[in-house]
Amino acid sequence: MHELSYHRRVSVAPMMEWTDRHCRYFLRLLSPDVLLYTEMVTAAALIHGDADRLLEFRAEEHPVALQLGGSDPALLAGAAKLGEQADYNEINLNIGCPSPRVQSGSFGACLMADPQLVADCVAAMAEAVDIPITVKTRIGIDDHDSYEFLRDFVATVADAGCEVFIIHARKALLSGMSPKENRQAPPLVYERAYRIKQEFPNLAIVVNGGIDSTDQVGAHLEKLDGVMIGRHAYHHPFWLCQAQRQIYPETKYTAPDREQVLRQMNRYLQECAAQGVRPHAVTRHMMGLYAGEAGGKRWRRFLSEQVQNSDAGSDLLLRSLAVFAS
Numbered sequence: 001m002h003e004l005s006y007h008r009r010v011s012v013a014p015m016m017e018w019t020d021r022h023c024r025y026f027l028r029l030l031s032p033d034v035l036l037y038t039e040m041v042t043a044a045a046l047i048h049g050d051a052d053r054l055l056e057f058r059a060e061e062h063p064v065a066l067q068l069g070g071s072d073p074a075l076l077a078g079a080a081k082l083g084e085q086a087d088y089n090e091i092n093l094n095i096g097c098p099s100p101r102v103q104s105g106s107f108g109a110c111l112m113a114d115p116q117l118v119a120d121c122v123a124a125m126a127e128a129v130d131i132p133i134t135v136k137t138r139i140g141i142d143d144h145d146s147y148e149f150l151r152d153f154v155a156t157v158a159d160a161g162c163e164v165f166i167i168h169a170r171k172a173l174l175s176g177m178s179p180k181e182n183r184q185a186p187p188l189v190y191e192r193a194y195r196i197k198q199e200f201p202n203l204a205i206v207v208n209g210g211i212d213s214t215d216q217v218g219a220h221l222e223k224l225d226g227v228m229i230g231r232h233a234y235h236h237p238f239w240l241c242q243a244q245r246q247i248y249p250e251t252k253y254t255a256p257d258r259e260q261v262l263r264q265m266n267r268y269l270q271e272c273a274a275q276g277v278r279p280h281a282v283t284r285h286m287m288g289l290y291a292g293e294a295g296g297k298r299w300r301r302f303l304s305e306q307v308q309n310s311d312a313g314s315d316l317l318l319r320s321l322a323v324f325a326s
Contacts, residue, residue, distance in 0.1 A: 035226075109172035166208055
């Protein structure tokens with residue numbers, strides 16, 4: 001396998017209720033090289049809950065990073081160790097989520113206000129594992145949104161052993177704004193990420209936020225080490241084939257067609273069904289496969305309606321192909 005820095009050129013963001021193991025398996029069929037991330041899992045859930053279930057994934061998903069949420073260095077160190085034992089390629093600490101629920105647990109974006117605590121968490125995890133510890137953060141929070149604030153945060157956390165920062169190029173507003181609004185309303189300031197890279201050339205800096213084309217990815221990669229794509233990759237997953245060709249030219253790659261992907265996912269769906277997984281848990285991540293294509297709306301409607309039937313059967317995805325033959 002190539003170095004993780006190679007895969008980091010393009011990554012798919014951790015997205016709650018979206019980037020689960022079924023989603024990641026599907027996305028991996030479209031690109032062999034992009035770095036995939038799990039949904040955020042709290043350290044406490046791993047330590048005190050069903051870690052095997054929460055960490056489950058298939059070898060085909062590699063390279064894949066585990067994103068953790070938490071603010072207790074000891075708990076995070078233990079959770080990171082479990083992630084390493086489960087064979088994840090990277091452990092990422094969430095310092096970017098602004099939701100009230102996450103804040104109530106004293107983690108996420110609110111931790112930017114306490115860089116030393118973040119540093120302590122990173123140091124504890126780095127001591128516990130041999131795989132990379134990375135941090136996903138915002139450019140600031142509330143009124144603490146100057147470049148100097150971000151620079152000092154990065155410097156403190158980097159001194160603790162973090163060499164990779166994923167910077168969502170918006171500040172987070174911790175009150176009065178929903179998580180959705182926090183992804184859209186604060187202005188994007190990519191220049192902050194560029195300045196951080198200039199000031200800390202030995203760190204790997206990845207930018208996130210509002211990026212939805214390979215042209216944009218290429219422009220950012222002229223100045224940074226990677227680009228993280230969120231909702232665009234989820235809603236337009238076939239775009240990853242284009243990104244794979246253009247951003248990873250070293251890899252000998254033949255893009256699959258959509259029918260090939262459906263046939264592979266049908267086999268996967270059969271395997272999951274044998275384990276008691278409901279078809280909807282898999283197919284819900286595939287609704288964007290024909291986005292922008294003729295017949296795409298009819299295909300989505302067919303899948304949405306048929307997956308609800310108790311007799312949907314293991315050939316559901318193969319039957320969906322008939323939509324394009326009619």
